[in-house]
Amino acid sequence: MRIIAVFVLLLSGIVVTPAQALDNGLARTPPMGFNNWNAVRCDVNQAFMRKIADFLHTRKIDGRTLQQRGYNYVNIDDCWALPQRAQDGNLVVDRAKFPDGIDGMANYVHAQGLKLGIYADSGSRTCDKKGFPGSFGFEKIDALQWARWKVDLMKYDNCNQPADDNYERTVARYTAMGEALLAAERETGQKILYSLCQKGDRGISPFPWSPQIGNIWRTTTDIRPQWPRIKMIIGKNIPLHKWAKPGAFNDPDMLEIGNGELTQTEEQTQMSMWSIMAAPLLIGTDLTKASEEDLKILANDDAIAVNQDPLGKQGEQVSNKGGLRVLSKPLANGDTAIALYNETDSAATISTNAREAGMLSIARYEVKDLWSKKVTYSSGTISAKVPAHGTAFFRVKQVG
Known part of the structure; x- marks a missing residue:
């Protein structure tokens, strides 16, 4: 299967080797942090993201903060940009939402010892119905812009693909961004964790190519705070253990703990199963509204220690x-x-x-x-x- 991936890269004219992205030194254990989508969706803004960063940094649960427990990524999902690019091709930040820009947001979280994540799409437009600019054909421009803004993680979605999309073109699109991120790192020194969000769309499996070019990759469709969905996702993610290793992890999507539709038993199950499956622990609820019981589940040091074990094995x-x-x-x-x-x-x-x-x-x-x-x-x-x-x-x- 490795030969197939190399052949795809050669056809696309990209000279990166399949394992190169895994040599970026990132995600030696599954990343931990927060993503805003399930909490506020397209209503994301600077004030909300700063509030979450402050919570991770200062709010103590049983004597220690979530940041001290390893939750250090503050990830902005879709809807942060304006609908059109600038004349030079660059993405334009929606200053009504982020008056200090993405670089200003990065400075804010970095001052607290946290890291900033950003969202993009591998097609022509992003997934939100408003359709913000995608990065297809703009990979080098966008990767360099994020690196100059000091972004630490980039989530790369898979909406509005080209009409002739197929397996080879999907791999080429995601590989092009992986190479662009590495090129931006060489120019700026800024490392960016690459989070692939292809999800197996159109029947195109995320294996084996995703582990060869990215740090984490979505293995299922989007999660929801409903038990049937959680159960389905766990069932699909369990057999994928052979792909996980330091620097490369299966991602069954965000933690729904605190989002209101799960029982405490089901929330403990998600934390337990995400921990033993070496899945990224990315909180998807507004932490400022979470109950103390929910926060204690997220702050379970023993579960986190299993998730963050340096062997990087998936159960x-x-x-x-x-x-x-x-x-x-x-x-x-x-x-x-x-x-x-x-x-x-x-x-x-x-x-x-x-x-x-x-x-x-x-x-x-x-x-x-x-x-x-x-x-x-x-x-x-x-x-x-x-x-x-x-x-x-x-x-x-x-x-x-």
Whole structure:
């Protein structure tokens, strides 16, 4: 499959090698932060993004801020630009929304030790119905502009594609931007995390080309704060573990914790499953309106530690019995994360054992529940009564 990707690049006249984007040194663990789309959609503006940056930087949950826990990207989604480019081809910031410009917004978040993300589209116009300028044919101009603005992440969507779009042209479009970002880095020194948002549109799979040219890539259609959607996305993302590694991660879309339509059990499931699947943890709710319970879910240090483990492994499913799933993820210090995930509509007992989960066969294991924080000991069996739509999440240590 690697040969196919190289052939596509040669046809498009681009000389970048497929693995080059992964050598940018970014996303050694899944990125964490915030994206405004699910909170305010096209009503994004400077005041709101500053408010979120301030919240990440200053609001303490159990003694520490979300920024201190690793949430450091503040990502602006669609609708930040004016509908037309300038005469020189550059994108124009909507100054009614961002009076200090995107560079001013970058300066603001950087002063707090945070990072700024921006949104663009690989077609002629962006996805919002107002249709802001896309970057197709303007890749070098736009990448250099973002780099000069000191943008740290760029999310690249896939609307309004050319009429003759197909697999090869999709790969060429996304690869062209990847090369443009690297060229902009060479000119300015500004590294930009490349977030691909092709989503498998028109039946074009995001594999194997996305992991070769980007840092993270969407694996499913857009998320919504509804259990059937969350369940579907988890099911689609679970089998993709072989593609994940430091610098390159599957992205099943934003965290919906706090958006109001999920139960606390379902919110804990999303945090648990995104953590064991090594998915980006990008908050999609207005944090200033989130409940203390929601904030505590997002601030779960044990879940975050599993997500940010330096091995960069995505948890692998070791069993699935009628929707009662077991996932296992090896961790850098020799521990193993275990998720007992119940996607069904009834409570059930889910069990696994050390051998099935890929651990060494020894006499004794320490089992920490990452939600209750209770520690127990086991001779090899890991089991829990899991509520409907719930996930029991454990860190297992071999102790003798």
